[in-house]
Amino acid sequence: TPRVFSGIQPSGGLTLGNYLGALKRFADSQNSGVQSIYCMVDMHAMTVWQDPAKLARATRELCAGFIASGVDPDRSILFNQSQVAEHAQLAWIFNCVARMGWMKRMTQWKDKAGKNQENASLGLFAYPALMAADILVYHATHVPVGEDQKQHLELTRDIATKFNNDFGVEFFPITEPVIEGAATRVMSLRDGTKKMSKSDPSDMSRINLTDDADAIATKIRKARTDPEPLPSEADGLAERAEARNLVNIYAALENSSVEAVLAEMGGKPFSEFKPRLAELAVAQLAPISGEMARLMQDPAEIDAILRHGAEQARAIAQPILARTYDIVGMVR
Numbered sequence: 001t002p003r004v005f006s007g008i009q010p011s012g013g014l015t016l017g018n019y020l021g022a023l024k025r026f027a028d029s030q031n032s033g034v035q036s037i038y039c040m041v042d043m044h045a046m047t048v049w050q051d052p053a054k055l056a057r058a059t060r061e062l063c064a065g066f067i068a069s070g071v072d073p074d075r076s077i078l079f080n081q082s083q084v085a086e087h088a089q090l091a092w093i094f095n096c097v098a099r100m101g102w103m104k105r106m107t108q109w110k111d112k113a114g115k116n117q118e119n120a121s122l123g124l125f126a127y128p129a130l131m132a133a134d135i136l137v138y139h140a141t142h143v144p145v146g147e148d149q150k151q152h153l154e155l156t157r158d159i160a161t162k163f164n165n166d167f168g169v170e171f172f173p174i175t176e177p178v179i180e181g182a183a184t185r186v187m188s189l190r191d192g193t194k195k196m197s198k199s200d201p202s203d204m205s206r207i208n209l210t211d212d213a214d215a216i217a218t219k220i221r222k223a224r225t226d227p228e229p230l231p232s233e234a235d236g237l238a239e240r241a242e243a244r245n246l247v248n249i250y251a252a253l254e255n256s257s258v259e260a261v262l263a264e265m266g267g268k269p270f271s272e273f274k275p276r277l278a279e280l281a282v283a284q285l286a287p288i289s290g291e292m293a294r295l296m297q298d299p300a301e302i303d304a305i306l307r308h309g310a311e312q313a314r315a316i317a318q319p320i321l322a323r324t325y326d327i328v329g330m331v332r
């Protein structure tokens, strides 16, 4: 039976990229009847330094972001990773299955470790093995993510395959990445070749879900573009990363397509398109940030939701971990 798992790091505030690439899609897919498990991956967040008080706050705010985006804790399991120890337990076994060479090829490792790899944390290097454990400890079959996580999901399949081969079992499923829609890779507003990220040092590079209308309008007005008006056909965006990004965002917010947006906006200059985009973004995001702020007034309620979700998650993970221990020969 299909089972969905996905995670988001409480490594900062949520961005429009997280919303369009993840949260909105999670909320939209809730009626499919498939069991969905969504995790605030706090153990992944700490692979780069996090101030403890900020990490706790970001975890609660992330949970508020899920709910405000329309993910219903009565229908989906919502919890934070560190409350379900089975993730870390399975990750250790996967650390012993995965190879150093596989990890070294990961572009996220290279991007985040930067030039000084010797000084990056061991956790950042091992990140994809923990991510494989997050998914496989539930025998999840489908993982909706943004384009940037495709390589990690291929590694998850490699880990599952190698485990099954090494131990001569058909135990872990081979997971399907689900990367769909107009905005699976929202780019930085300052640089059309870099993805929008909550951990980018420049706040002008991203739209935060908690930004107010003025901040959103300013960031879109100042977003880097070229001087040409919008083309009327999608091919006209091929060599124009920044223009393409803004059109993709518009299409995703509107639930339409790039073709439909260009049919309406083709020929218009950015001085006309940008205010329209800002208006659309504000209209969609303002109710979400309002609801997040409301939910954040009661942190104890958020903690109760996460605790309850963790219990539900553990009930699925425990027997899968127990079976894994049997397979590898760990005596209990």
Ligand code: ATP
Pocket: 006, 007, 008, 009, 010, 011, 012, 015, 017, 018, 020, 021, 022, 144, 145, 146, 147, 148, 149, 183, 184, 185, 186, 187, 195, 196, 197, 198, 199, 200
């Ligand atoms: P960080 O910079 O700390 O890595 P992030 O913004 O990349 O933060 P993650 O927690 O790493 O966010 O990713 C959460 C989910 O959001 C993943 O499914 C990821 O693919 C998706 N995602 C992240 N950035 C984007 C983006 N720019 N466009 C579309 N989806 C994105």
Ligand code: MG
Pocket: 197
């Ligand atoms: Mg990321």
